Amino acid sequence: MKLIATILVCLGLLVAAQDDCPGEYISIGSHCYWISNDEYSWDDGRDQCTTYQPDHRSAGLAHIDDCKELGEVWRYIVENEDPTEDYWIGGSDEAEEGVYRWHSTGHEVPRGIPFWFPGQPDGAEEENALSLSKTGYFADEAASIPQRIICQLL
Template sequence: MEESYYENYWDQTTLSLTDSPAPSSASRFRRWLFPGLIVVVLLILIIVMGSTNRKMSNRLGTLEQTVSNLSKIVQSLNASLHHTQETAKQVQQLQYAVENNKDQLNSVSEAPEQLSAIDSLSKTIAAIKRSHEHVINNSSTTGGCCPVGWTVFESNCYFFSGDSRSWNESRDWCETQQAHLLILQNDKEWDFVTRRSMPHFYWIGLSDWRTGRWEWVNQTPYTVEPRRWKPGQPDNLTGHGDEDCAHLYDDGLLNDVHCSIKMQFICQKPTLNA
């Protein structure tokens, strides 16, 4: 009886299990969908984090290299700064030494400088005195006066140049001073000029380039006086072009040369109130 009971029980249980419907494919898909999504999301997160970690590692390596380079630069700058500071100290020491030497030199050279200043002052006073006497003489004995740097004689002013020019350049320069190259009119004037011209060469206003005949710069005809010329002059030597311009030789006599030669010159004009 008891065996019969158990047999009936297992038969019913087996029947109930056999008779329950099998789950559908849709329910099985829904059952695994959520876990699958979680796995996919976790996999994506793992990939993203791995990539991020790789980039961070690269950036970290770059930063470490940059820091290392900056450290080297700072060390180099510190060394340069130290060297610059040492150099600045040496420069200051040199400046101090130079100042001391200058003070010593000034103290040593002070006396000669004072003597030089006194000498220069004496010369200035002498020059002023001569100019004053010159003005007095000009205004009282000749009835006229001349610009500074010019010499008065009778009723004319004479300028004995210090620089050298050609005959044409000398003529043009005299004209800019409202004057002309020297014209000698009498023996007294010849003596006055030659005493001051020797021992130098000076252009005067005498030439024959315009007409082939000797004439003064104002086109007044000139008659050759052999006693006023160097022996054998004027010879109008043509070996290097005509010698068309006359000048005073270093002994006060006349000589003819090429007009392009550069030498000192004498300008002449009337006194200011002549």
């Protein structure tokens, strides 16, 4: 019962977004995000995010380590983007197999539900990049797969 309540809180809570996001970045929850229309490999997506930095602010693939923020980003995708696609975000286990870390901060990616789809990560050495999957949860994927990207101002 606690698990269901936690998931509902993560997916259902929305707060007023800030209005000070520059360029094509949009306010979702407490951060500024840009969601691409084009698809990239994980590495190319990471490069694309660091290239597109409006107002000289740092940007990278999104790091979402708060369940409320995950719910807000997913809700935005469902309402405004394509929820049948997967989206690259900024975590990987390249440095240490099975230990996912955010590329922008080096902090460990939260484990388990409500973040990861049950049974994920499951890709061993073949799937080292973190995706926000069409399930609304994190999943590990092969970094070479083309996906849309979610960039975040840091």
